Amino acid sequence: MNICEEHINITIDEDKIIYGAIEIIKRIRPSWPLQELHFKPFTDGKTNKLVGVWYSEHYTDMVLIRIYGNNSDLLIDRKNELNNIRILNKAGYTHSIYATFNNGFAYQFLEGDTLTIETIRDPKVYPLIAKRMAEMHSLEPENELESKKAFIWEKTKKFMQIMPKRFSDPLKQAKFEMLISPYTVLEKEYHLMEQTLPKINSPVVYAHNDLLLGNVLYNQEQENVVFIDYEYTAFNYQAFDIANHFAEFAGIDEPDYSLYPDENFQKAWLKEYLQKYNESNNVSEEEINKLYWQVTKFAPLPHFFWGCWSLIQSEHSHIDFDFLE
Structure with a gap:
């Protein structure tokens, strides 16, 4: 309509x-x-x-x-x-x-089921996600958007500036001190990633940046997937978008990191992705290994980014969810 x-x-x-x-x-x-x-x-x-x-x-x-x-x-x-x-x-x-x-x-409204920790690794479903992500990464939007520069550093820096350094609620403050490293440590970690990750030379692409289970709809009848929720969509490193998606295999309410995809699964997923991204079925082992290496190097950054996000949410959100935990 x-x-x-x-x-x-x-x-x-x-x-x-x-x-x-x-x-x-x-x-x-x-x-x-x-x-x-x-x-x-x-x-x-x-x-x-x-x-x-x-x-x-x-x-x-x-x-x-x-x-x-x-x-x-x-x-x-x-x-x-x-x-x-x-x-x-x-x-x-x-x-x-x-x-x-x-x-x-x-x-x-688009018909489809949001993914679960089971369907996200289903052999009928994950190739559709990999290909759709490759299609999105290949888009060259008109100059309506900001310059083709990875948004992640400025965005993370902004999150770090506005995230609470302490809480007025004493129970939250005690939990905060128990769970979260001091700000000086977080700052050092941020600078370490900011200095080292750009050297990996991951291409900057038009990325979703938030492909968690609930942001992918699978329509079994039509055999397709649709991404939703483009709140963080921006130019960013290809390897970040993929690493962020892999982290989401663990689920969100009670994350289980034993569900993080192993090397064999990641490489099978990356092969599907590269075939679409390169528009060629002849993807070499070398290309797959290179992207696997880049994604592995980027794996800590999504955790850091959403950690900062969670601290901000724990201060401001009215949604019933333990963001600090």
Whole structure:
């Protein structure tokens, strides 16, 4: 359904999402009978709140309404996020936006199941992810975006500047001291990575940067995958995007790092990726080994990046999740 995107001057209260969603639906789906609306809250997200709205039997016409998390603009450039969605929708890779409002946007529902720790390594599924990532990395968006420079260093530096150095809550503070290295140590680790990782010469590509289980939809019937949530999409190192995805094999609520993909699996995944990225079925062992080495070297950086992110969330988010843990 191709509907012209509009901006609606409404701010939805996080505690009155259904009421706010109805106001949005009145504007973008005026023919929908309000008494027949159905609502489905989604709980996968760790930054925003999300509700699906549809009426009667028209489940496939569901409109998703996302309300930005409290103070999440500290973490995310919302203008860039919307721009990325428009670019990727135009390329045929993701949903369309129906409308924006003051603290969120309404967009198209895409059918598919979010991945689990089992399906992410399914031989029918993982090649689709590898190929889709390679396609995205091959995109050359128009000059609407920032220069082709890896965003990760400036973004991580910003996170480190705004993340709490101590907590007013004494219980949080005690846990913080027990779990997190002193800031001076973190700063040294950041500078070590900033000095060494660029020397690995991983190409800078148009990257998703946040391919966790919940951000990949698998449609079994159509045998395809779609990426969603482009909050951190930007030019970045190819090896970062892949390493970040591999880290997500462990899951999010109770991460199990024994599920981190072993060398054989990674190389099988990277072969699928390189065949698409190079547009050639003749990918050499040498190419696979080189990319495997680059990804392995980059593996610590996503952990560091999302660690900083978690500290910020632990101070500001209203979502019920132990970000400090």
